[in-house]
Amino acid sequence: MAVESRDPAEQNQSQPFTGNSDRDLVQQCLQGDSQSFQSLYRRHQKRVRSILFQLCDASALDDLVQEVFLRAWKGLPKFRQSAQFSTWLYRIAWNVASDQRQAAAQRRTRLQVLTHNTPTQQDAPDVMRFHYQDLVQRGLTQLSFDHRTILVLHDLEEVPQKEVAEILGIPVGTVKSRLFHARAAMRQFLQKEGVQL
Template sequence: MKRCKEGDTQSFRQLYHRHQQRVRSALYQLSGASHLDDLVQEVFLRAWKGLPNLRQASQFSTWLYRIAWNVASDQRRHFAQANTQRQTLSKTQPVEQEAPDLMHLHYQDLVQRGLAQISLEHRAVLVLHDLEDVPQKEVAQILGIPVGTVKSRLFHARDAMRQFLQKQGVQP
């Protein structure tokens, strides 16, 4: 970490290889597959630029997840703005009919659909804690919320996912 802070790109490359799969997984769960490579790249670019400001090397993964959360949030805002613009345009242009959903979905697709049904705040807690195995205390640090809020959001997110999966015919 010390060498990374001093600008050693080889050391940062090692950090990238150590953490990129978990960052990729978290971003996939938070944002989906669209532009995933770009989002991962953005996380590590922000990490590289922000390394001089990192105080404790032991908290690197927590700090990195916080950056991933920020990147996912930024992307969500960007897509919301773009969607609003598309809706404005679609009022004057005919809307093409979308292709029907596939009958057989892979398990990951089902989980993605379930995650898409819950708020970003609940999704973030569920992804970080249950899918990425980040302890509740670290999730609280990453998201900048109290541990009690993490526990509450986790409870509600799990309940929402359970209900969604039951509606899809998945039995516990």
């Protein structure tokens, strides 16, 4: 059953039930409407969570998602209205992932010094239940952060190459090149693990 708008005056609006566009919601946020930011959060949090899950330690996921939206909220006044909100938000997610990765690397270095370079079992937490997903996840951890980011955004999250270029602040040609090398490295990893491609 179709949901009818209660107010006949609302019938004439371009999007009576699906809600406002990201651009409209951003405008309303800038005018002090915090409910509009809640709408943006609900609309984009799943995708942000998915991106962060692929790039970061899963145990910190909730905190990282909150950090992305906190930075977005604080940064809204600087948001260029000509830009796409989702592209800008995924860029923030990538920055948060980069910061987390650097912090984790520093922690690992300190830990290795403390434990005299003894490797720990905690380096790859077993979050995946399915063998193939686990392999892909392990394959992603073998890639450089740049290559992993490209694969996650383009192949797993299906963000178009042009938008990936905007998110990462690199030319589309670089996206294509990194994608090619990242896929090749992932293929090589999966073949070594016995996956027939």
